[in-house]
Amino acid sequence: MGGKLRKFVIGSLAALTLGPCAYVTCGGFYGIYRLTHYQKQKGDGHFNRKKDTMFYNEIFYEKDVLEDRLRGAMKNNKKVDYTLDIVVSEEVKRFFDDKEDYGDNDDWVDYVAESVEFLNEYNRAGIGFKIGKIEIISKEKMVKEIYGPKMCLINSSKKMVMYFTPHTRMKEFDGGRLEAIAAFAYTELGLMYIGISKNKHRNAILTLHETGHVLGLNHVPSNEYKRMFLDPFCIFYLNSFMVPNVDDCSQLKLKDSEMKQLREEHVD
Ligand SMILES: [Zn+2]
Numbered sequence: 001m002g003g004k005l006r007k008f009v010i011g012s013l014a015a016l017t018l019g020p021c022a023y024v025t026c027g028g029f030y031g032i033y034r035l036t037h038y039q040k041q042k043g044d045g046h047f048n049r050k051k052d053t054m055f056y057n058e059i060f061y062e063k064d065v066l067e068d069r070l071r072g073a074m075k076n077n078k079k080v081d082y083t084l085d086i087v088v089s090e091e092v093k094r095f096f097d098d099k100e101d102y103g104d105n106d107d108w109v110d111y112v113a114e115s116v117e118f119l120n121e122y123n124r125a126g127i128g129f130k131i132g133k134i135e136i137i138s139k140e141k142m143v144k145e146i147y148g149p150k151m152c153l154i155n156s157s158k159k160m161v162m163y164f165t166p167h168t169r170m171k172e173f174d175g176g177r178l179e180a181i182a183a184f185a186y187t188e189l190g191l192m193y194i195g196i197s198k199n200k201h202r203n204a205i206l207t208l209h210e211t212g213h214v215l216g217l218n219h220v221p222s223n224e225y226k227r228m229f230l231d232p233f234c235i236f237y238l239n240s241f242m243v244p245n246v247d248d249c250s251q252l253k254l255k256d257s258e259m260k261q262l263r264e265e266h267v268d
Contacts (some may be wrong), residue, residue, distance in 0.1 A: 044197035045095035078128030085132040085161040095166035115203040126267035167195035168174040185210040185246040208241045
């Protein structure tokens with residue numbers, strides 16, 4: 001990769017960082033205990049080895065299940081449609097798959113599918129997503145893809161790729177410099193990297209947030225998101241998934257101003 005190009009890529013990298021959990025203080029009181037629970041636990045993962053003889057048989061069958069589910073869920077054609085490729089590290093299956101439990105083999109499908117399905121929120125801004133190809137790759141290939149993103153993708157602008165890896169593996173990328181990062185995107189290239197966990201609310205924020213960056217949304221100014229500590233109702237009305245810290249209170253809906261911006265830039 002040439003120096004100029006590398007600079008360009010680094011310059012367009014936007015990351016969502018980890019941080020303290022605000023739901024602990026404002027969640028339970030307003031009856032969103034489920035979110036509070038999810039928010040607190042990200043989970044260490046199992047990284048199963050015991051069921052390895054069936055591992056690859058399972059994962060390729062489960063990939064088809066994921067593909068069917070997502071093609072069904074992501075076909076609300078809009079004025080503007082982006083093609084979204086999904087690339088899953090095989091480590092994601094290992095993460096969710098407990099060697100002692102034979103009932104959880106395909107749990108990862110549900111976690112990945114649900115995270116992607118939340119992108120239909122962008123339908124409200126006139127933007128839709130079509131599922132392109134779905135791919136399972138090795139852990140080693142995933143690291144390579146993050147180190148050297150495919151330059152040929154610059155930028156057909158109607159194409160995005162979303163990579164999934166266990167949240168505990170994010171620190172393995174970029175020589176450990178990404179340790180404190182939950183997800184990130186090469187915004188100009190349309191490439192997104194999601195550190196998926198057992199916290200579904202958090203997963204949804206990550207996919208919505210990074211896709212938001214690729215579509216041109218910026219972080220909500222810090223003075224705006226600080227208000228939520230004084231006003232817990234911001235969870236439902238004021239707050240945005242574009243806060244820079246994933247573990248701050250974040251709702252899963254676009255704000256009116258964000259919707260307006262997206263329509264102006266992509267649809268109208
Ligand atoms: Zn961000």
